[in-house]
Amino acid sequence: MSGSALLAAVGLCKRFGGVQAVNDVSIEVREGEILSLVGPNGAGKTTLFNLITGFIRPDAGRVMFRGRDVTGTSPEKLCRMGLVRTFQASRVFGDMRVDDNVKVGAMVHGGSAAAIDATAQAALDLFGTRMHQYLDRAAAKLSFANRRRVEIGRALATRPVLLAMDEPTAGMNPAETQEIMGLVRRLRDDGLSVLIIEHDMTLVMGISDRVVVLDHGEHLAEGPPEAVRANPAVIEAYLGRPLDAPQHH
Amino acid sequence: MSRSLRGFAVSAGAFVALLGVGAAFAFGVASPFWLDLVFWVVFWAALAQAWNIVGGYVGQLSLGHTAFFGIGAYTSTLADLHWDLTPWLGSLLGAALAAAVGLVVAVVCLRLRGPFFALATLALAELLLITAIQWRDLTEGAEGLTLPFSPGLGNLMFETKTGFCLYALGLFALVSAVAIAIEHTRIGLLLHAIRNDEDGARSVGVRVLRWKVAAAAVSAGLTALCGTLYAQYLQVIEPSTVFNWEISVQLALLAIIGGRGTWTGAIVGSLFLTPLAIGLRAWLGSSHAGLHLVVYGPVLILSVLFIPEGIMPWVATRWHTARARRQAVTGAHA
Numbered sequence: 001m002s003g004s005a006l007l008a009a010v011g012l013c014k015r016f017g018g019v020q021a022v023n024d025v026s027i028e029v030r031e032g033e034i035l036s037l038v039g040p041n042g043a044g045k046t047t048l049f050n051l052i053t054g055f056i057r058p059d060a061g062r063v064m065f066r067g068r069d070v071t072g073t074s075p076e077k078l079c080r081m082g083l084v085r086t087f088q089a090s091r092v093f094g095d096m097r098v099d100d101n102v103k104v105g106a107m108v109h110g111g112s113a114a115a116i117d118a119t120a121q122a123a124l125d126l127f128g129t130r131m132h133q134y135l136d137r138a139a140a141k142l143s144f145a146n147r148r149r150v151e152i153g154r155a156l157a158t159r160p161v162l163l164a165m166d167e168p169t170a171g172m173n174p175a176e177t178q179e180i181m182g183l184v185r186r187l188r189d190d191g192l193s194v195l196i197i198e199h200d201m202t203l204v205m206g207i208s209d210r211v212v213v214l215d216h217g218e219h220l221a222e223g224p225p226e227a228v229r230a231n232p233a234v235i236e237a238y239l240g241r242p243l244d245a246p247q248h249h
Numbered sequence: 250m251s252r253s254l255r256g257f258a259v260s261a262g263a264f265v266a267l268l269g270v271g272a273a274f275a276f277g278v279a280s281p282f283w284l285d286l287v288f289w290v291v292f293w294a295a296l297a298q299a300w301n302i303v304g305g306y307v308g309q310l311s312l313g314h315t316a317f318f319g320i321g322a323y324t325s326t327l328a329d330l331h332w333d334l335t336p337w338l339g340s341l342l343g344a345a346l347a348a349a350v351g352l353v354v355a356v357v358c359l360r361l362r363g364p365f366f367a368l369a370t371l372a373l374a375e376l377l378l379i380t381a382i383q384w385r386d387l388t389e390g391a392e393g394l395t396l397p398f399s400p401g402l403g404n405l406m407f408e409t410k411t412g413f414c415l416y417a418l419g420l421f422a423l424v425s426a427v428a429i430a431i432e433h434t435r436i437g438l439l440l441h442a443i444r445n446d447e448d449g450a451r452s453v454g455v456r457v458l459r460w461k462v463a464a465a466a467v468s469a470g471l472t473a474l475c476g477t478l479y480a481q482y483l484q485v486i487e488p489s490t491v492f493n494w495e496i497s498v499q500l501a502l503l504a505i506i507g508g509r510g511t512w513t514g515a516i517v518g519s520l521f522l523t524p525l526a527i528g529l530r531a532w533l534g535s536s537h538a539g540l541h542l543v544v545y546g547p548v549l550i551l552s553v554l555f556i557p558e559g560i561m562p563w564v565a566t567r568w569h570t571a572r573a574r575r576q577a578v579t580g581a582h583a
Binding site for chain 2: 095
């Protein structure tokens with residue numbers, strides 16, 4: 001099902017002042033897989049994500065994408081190479097119409113106005129017909145879930161090979177969460193590779209091909225979801241050590 | 250007809266109608282006082298429109314556009330005096346120079362977020378003011394430069410104020426055409442996206458820095474063309490009048506009060522505020538020096554307080570709301 005490495009981060013480090021946010025972390029996203037990056041709040045997930053997507057530069061380490069060294073490459077260039085991200089706090093273009101939001105994504109590869117319209121339309125149609133009534137609405141006026149849909153649609157309109165999502169279901173209700181997870185699975189089945197950040201591990205158990213766990217900026221565990229969930233170190237990171245357990249150093 | 254095409258047709262129609270009205274005023278008004286007013290309204294509209302390209306469409310506040318204005322005024326005037334170069338070419342030379350300066354400032358400052366571009370343009374204007382005063386061999390210092398009055402189309406100098414009004418109108422048409430072109434092509438969407446959220450735009454491949462720098466350079470070049478217009482109209486330029494922070498502030502105010510990032514905003518801003526400023530000065534300036542500013546200031550404060558988004562966006566929002574309500578009512582009855 002999953003093939004060779006599409007994206008590989010090797011030995012990434014990032015320090016903010018006195019905090020080592022990410023310490024020597026290596027991860028690999030393989031072609032056609034859903035890789036989830038999980039960990040408690042403050043584990044360094046978003047920092048790692050920003051390092052991979054070009055929004056911040058690593059202090060050390062390298063990022064390889066489609067066989068090329070893209071360490072320090074700007075997000076706009078990475079997007080043109082096929083790596084697109086979404087944000088945890090929705091970053092829609094608030095006072096622009098919904099269809100225009102998505103068109104900006106579709107414009108990345110140029111093409112005729114008709115081609116751009118068609119790409120944008122197709123991206124919004126991934127959510128069925130539910131967005132049709134909002135096309136001429138300012139994105140800021142939409143509900144939280146719909147803003148997130150616009151953002152995902154906008155990202156997909158760039159026709160990526162790797163979609164990186166930062167907590168795509170944060171703030172969504174269970175039905176909306178299921179819908180987004182279903183969409184991610186469909187996209188994967190159509191050949192897209194997906195990297196998801198999520199702090200709630202149970203959410204991604206069902207759809208992930210592999211899971212990487214971060215804790216305190218370090219790589220803690222990696223593997224298929226069930227194996228990771230049963231890993232004592234992971235349980236400890238999430239739940240803390242039992243009170244009567246022996247302290248080990 | 251598609252939405253974008255219809256929007257463009259409306260804009261183009263309004264634009265042509267506006268130019269017609271302007272020309273009618275230029276030809277129809279006889280009184281020099283009123284012609285002078287027409288000239289300044291169009292002049293400030295053109296300047297605010299030029300500022301709008303970087304300050305409005307990409308949302309990078311500049312507080313030093315007088316730097317580019319002064320570069321235009323001095324370049325064409327010096328080229329005329331020293332090389333006998335026609336202002337047609339002199340103004341282009343000034344525009345190229347200002348665009349180059351704008352580009353350098355933008356490349357340096359627009360990588361950073363925050364007030365750096367505003368501060369750098371402000372500092373640049375002060376720097377050029379001091380340079381123009383001190384470099385006496387070139388600029389005649391604080392005394393300024395005087396252009397000999399030799400009317401003719403080739404000289405961009407006219408016997409009547411009507412001629413100057415048409416010159417101003419032509420320049421205004423050029424700057425507005427650039428703004429309209431931005432608004433109705435995909436460039437407009439990209440710039441709008443940048444203004445909304447730079448990180449969001451970068452994430453979907455928009456080359457944010459490139460667009461911001463291009464907008465700054467184009468805006469600076471068009472502003473310089475207005476500097477030449479000013480020099481041709483008054484035929485006297487001094488460092489303190491063309492490198493004047495009040496110009497920088499006035500430009501931003503007109504565009505902000507009229508509505509940033511809309512081509513009609515700069516026009517409405519100038520139509521509203523230029524007659525007010527000139528009228529107040531004519532009415533109160535001679536009897537009670539400074540009193541006109543006591544009235545002008547609160548008008549600005551109240552406008553920004555009550556219509557922070559600017560007049561044109563405010564009107565547009567109300568218009569769309571009213572239309573949506575009408576459609577809802579019609580729909581309910583159908």
